[in-house]
Amino acid sequence: MVAQTFVQDFIEFITKGIQMMETKRSRLPAAGILFLGLMLGIPACARKTPSGPDKPVLALVMKSLANEFFKTMEEGARQHHQERASQYDLKVVGIKNEEDVSQQIKYVETLIAQKVDAIVIAPSDSKALVKVCKQAMEAGIVVVNIDNKLDAEVLASNGIKIPFVGPDNRKGARLAGDYLARRLQAGDAVAIIEGVPNAFNGIQRKLGFEEAMKASGMNIVSSQSGYWETAKANQVAAAILTSHPALKAILCANDSMALGAMAAVKAAGKTSDVHIVGFDNIEAVQTLLREGRILATVDQHGDKLAIYGIEYALDILKGQTTPADKETPVDLITAETLR
C-alpha cells in the first residue's frame, strides 16, 4: 500500500498547489510548480510497487466501477486480499465507461510496463483486448480472463490460450427461462430486453432466454435492446406492452432493466398478468422477488467472480495447475430460494 500512500501524498501536493494559486498574487510560479509536480508525479505514481521477494503482484482489470456488478466484484476481491495480504499484492483498475475499450488497453499496457506477475481481466471487448493480453503473456505475465469471455476465434488466430474463469451466462439465462416457462402455457407471448447489442454476456443471456422459450413453445414477439439502463428498458417495455397487449412475460438481461420493465408493467396496470425475469441478483431486486413483482433472477456470484480468477491465477503462479477454462457456479434466485 506504499502506492496508495504515495497517491495520497501526491493528491495533497496538488491540493496545496491549487491553494497556493488561489492565495498568492503571483499565479504563474504556483501554476508552474503545480505543472512540474504533475510531470514528476505521474511517472512516480506508476512506479512498481516494491514487494517482498516471493510475494506476487496481481492486477485486477475491471470494466466500469460505476457499475454495481463490478463494484461488488471489486469489493469481494479486496476483502479476499485483506484476508491474505501476506500471500499477494493487489492492484485494481477500472475504466470509466463500459465501452471505453482503448482506456482498458492502455491500463493493461501500463501493467505490463510495471511488470506485475498476473493480470486478471474482465475485458470490455471480447476481441479488441486479445492483442494486448498476448503482449502481457509474452512478457511472462499470467493472464486470467473473467466475466466476459475472450473470443475463441481471435485467440486461436493469435495462437494463444487464455484460461477463462467464469459463469456460463447462457446456462444461467436458460435456468431462469425454464423456471419462467413452468408458469406459462405454450404459445404465450413473451419479450426479451437485451443488453448493449455487442456485449458478449448480453448476447449469451439473450441466447439462453431464447433457448428456454423455444424449448417450451413460447412465442417471442419482440426482442429489443434496453442498453442495460432502467429508463431505456422502461421505454421499450412500455412500447412492447402496448403493441402486444397479450404479453405474459418480459425477460431482461440485467436487473436494472428489470426495474424499468417493472415500472412499465405497473403503469400499464398489468402487475399481476406479466412476469418479469432479471439477471445479476442486485440488492434492489431482492425485496421485489419476495413480493413476487419480479419472478426470478440469476446470481453468478459477482462478489466471488474476481476471487475465483485471483485464486486461479495464484494457483498457476505456484505451478499447481495448468491453464484451462474453469466454470464457476450460477444459481437461480426466486422467492423460494430467498426464504
Added chain:
Amino acid sequence: MKRFSWKLPVWLTDYLGMAGALAILLAVFGFTAENFFSRSTFLIIADQVPDITILAVGMTFVLIIAGIDLSVGSVMGLSGTVVGALLVNAGQPVWLAVMAGVVVGFGCGLLNGLVTVRWSLPSFIVTLGMMEIARGAALRVTQSRTIYIPGYLDFITETRLLGISLPFLLAVGIVLLAQLVLSRTVFGRYMVAVGTNEEAVRLSGINPRPIKLVVFALSGLLAGLASIIQTARYQANPNNGQGVELQVIAAVVIGGTSLMGGRGSVISTFFGVLIISVLETGLAQANAQESTKRLITGAVIVAAVILDYYRQRIRHGKAG
C-alpha cells in the same frame, strides 16, 4: 409609416409547423406499428416525457442566454440518489427527502452559475466538469448500488387527475409557466437580450450576471425536480440520466431554440420532447432493429433543424 400586424401568422407557423411534424410522425406509426393508436400508447408517452420535459425547460432557458448545461443528466442522477439514500438508508420522511433532492439540484445549478459568471468561463466546460462531479457524488452516495425505494414515492406516479398522471400535469404546468416567464416578464426579456448581445445589455445599464446566475440555478433546480419523478419510477440508480443531456439538447433544438442564444420557445421545446418521445415509442412498438432506430432518430433530428432554418427564412422574408 404604415403599420400592420403579422404577429399572429408567425405564432401560427411556429406551432402549426411543430404540430404538423408531430402529426405526420403519429400517422406514420399508426400505419407501421401495432396498436399504436390506443389509449395506452398515449399514456406511455405521457409517462415517458415529464422528466425530460422538465429538464428541457431549464435547458431552453440556458440555451437562450447562449449557454449550455451538460450537467443536467448527472445532477438529476445525484438528486435521485440523495432522495433514495435519505429515504431508505437514513429513514428520513418523504417530504424531507424530496426537498433535499430538489435543493441538491438547485445547489449544483447555482455552483454552475457562480463559476461561469464569476470567472466569465464558457458554460460548456464548467457544466462538463459538474457532469463528472455530480456523477461521482452519485456513485459515492450509493456506493454504486441501486437503492430500491419500497413504495414511499408511489403517490407521485399513481396520483391521477382525470386519468392524467401527476408528473405529466406538473411538467405541462412548468412548461406553461416557463413560457409565460419567457414571453411576458421582464426577466424573460432580459434573458433573450443577454443571449442576443450581452455587451449591448450591459451598456443598456442592466447587469447580465445575476440573470445568467439565476438561469443556471433554475436549470439545476428543475433537474432536481425531474429526479423526483425519475426516482419514483425507476428507483435510485446512480447511473440514472446518463446521456440524457444530449437527448434534452436535441429536443430543445428540434423545438427551434438556437444554440447561439437569443431565440427560443418553451412550448416549441415541449413539441420537440413529444416528437422524440413519439419517435422512440413508435420505433419500439414497430419492433424496429437497433440500427434502424438510431438511423431514423438521427435523421429526424437533422431534418427538424433544417426545417427550422427554412421557417426562420420564411419569417424574415428577405435576406440580410
Added chain:
Amino acid sequence: MNQIRPVILELRGIGKSFGPVRAVDAVVLRLQGGQVHALVGENGAGKSTLSKIMAGMLAPDGGQMMLDAKPYAPSNRNEAEQSGIRIVTQEFNLISTLTVAENIFFNDLPRSCGVIRYSTLNEKASRLLQQIGLDFIHPTSRAGDLPVGSQQLVEIASGLSRQCRLLILDEPTASLTDKETELLFSQIKALCRQGAAVVYISHRMEEIRRIADVVTILRDGRVVCTDTMDSLTTGEIVNRMVGRDWSDEYRRTTPETGPVALRVEHLSVGKKVRDISFVAHRGEILGFAGLMGAGRTEAMRAIFGADPIDSGRIYLHGSQRPSRIASPKDAVRHGIALLTENRKEEGLLLIKSIRSNCTLASMEKFSTAGYVRSAREKKHVGGLADRLRLRCWNTEQAAWELSGGNQQKLVVAKWLSTECDILIFDEPTRGIDVGAKFELYHLLSDLARRQKAILVVSSDLKELMLLCDRIAVMSAGRLVEVFDRKPFDEAAINRAAFREYVHPVHSQEHERNA
C-alpha cells in the same frame, strides 16, 4: 479625362430583389480603366447591393455583366478576386484574432510545405504598409487590438495588396482621419495610373468631388444619371440623390443654456485619458473633437461606467457630492446614456424587434411586479417611433432590417425611454446617409431644446462645428481647450488637436501642477 479608356466592367440591366423589395433595378454601368467612378445615393438606394453583385458576393437575378467584353458571372467572392475584382466593405472582414500581416495576405499566405513562413509574411506586410504610409501599424499586432480607423486602413491595404483590375471601396473613409484619408487617396491615384478602375462609394461630397472622375447617382435601386464630376454641382447631386430639395439646411439656433448637468474633474483612465475636467449644461450640445486615439471614446465610456476609471470625480445635476458610477447600471440610474460608436455590436439587439430594443433599458416602466405590460409598451414605442420619424413597417420588425440612420434613431429611442438627462453620442453619424444625417442633427438639437445635456464625439469637425454650442478638443488623452461658438475657428481647433503630440513637454508641466 478623355473617353478612349478601355471599359473594364460593364453592367447591362442588372437587377436584384430581396423578397418583395427590388433593391437594384435595371442598372447600366460602364467602368473604365484609370477612372474613379463614384456611386452615390441614400442608404438603401442600392449602392452596397450593386457592389456586392460586382464582387461576386450576391448573384443578380436579371441582366448581365461583361468583364473585358466577356461574360462575367462570379459565383462567389473568391472567383471575383481571381478575375481581379476586389471589394473593401463597410463591415470589417478582418479576423480580429489574426495579426495584421496574416489578414492582409490571408488568401495568399507565403508558405513552404503548408507551413507559413512568418518572416517572409511579416516582411512583405511591413513593406506594403510602409509603401502606403501605414508604417505606424505593426504587421504582427493583432487586428482586433487596433483602433477602428486603423482596422479600416488595414482592410484597405489588404485590398490594395493584390493584383487588381477593379477595386470597389464602400465607405472607406468612414472612420479615417484626414491624414489617413490623404494616404488612401494617393493610393487610389496610384492604382488608376496602373490602369485599374475604382468604384468609390461615399456619403462625403467633398471627398467625391476631390477623387472621382465620374459619378453615378442611384435612387431606389435605379440609376438617376451618370455624369462627369465637373458637370454637376454638389447641390445638384444631393438633390438628385434624395429626390427633393435640401435648401432648408440645418442651423443651430442660439441655445438657452440651463444649469450644470455634468461636471467631470480630473478623470484619468490608464494612459488613454489623462486628467480631464469639463462641465456640460442642460440644453447644450458639447462636442468633443480630436484625432483618432485622442482618448475621447475612452473618456465617454469611463463617464458611463463602461470601463473602470483610475481616478477622478463626476458630479451630476449640480450636486456638490460626487456620484459613484462603477457600472453602466449606475450611470443609467443617474440619468446618463451612452450611444456607442459601434451601434450594431454594442447598442442594439439586431435580431430583436424594434419594440424590445426600444424598451430594453427601461423595462421597469413597462412592467408591474416583473410582468410586462404589453399594451403600455406598444403604445409607448409606437408614439416614440412616430415622434422620431423612425422609418419601419411596424415595431415588430427586427432592428437589422433598418437603415443605419434609423438604427441610430432606435438607439436614441431606447435612451429617451429611460428619461435620461445626459446623452453621450459617440460618432452618431458614422455610416449614415446625408438625408438621415440632417434629420439626426435636428433630433439632437430638439433634445437640447428639451433641456437635455448632449455630448457628441465626432471625427467630422465640420459636423461638430455645425451642431455644437461648444467644442472641447482632446489631444493625446488630455482635454487641451474648449472653444465657444462665436463662430468656431476651424484652424485653431485643428491646431489644438495636435498640441499634445507636438509639445509633449506641456503635459509634464501639467502633471507637476496637478
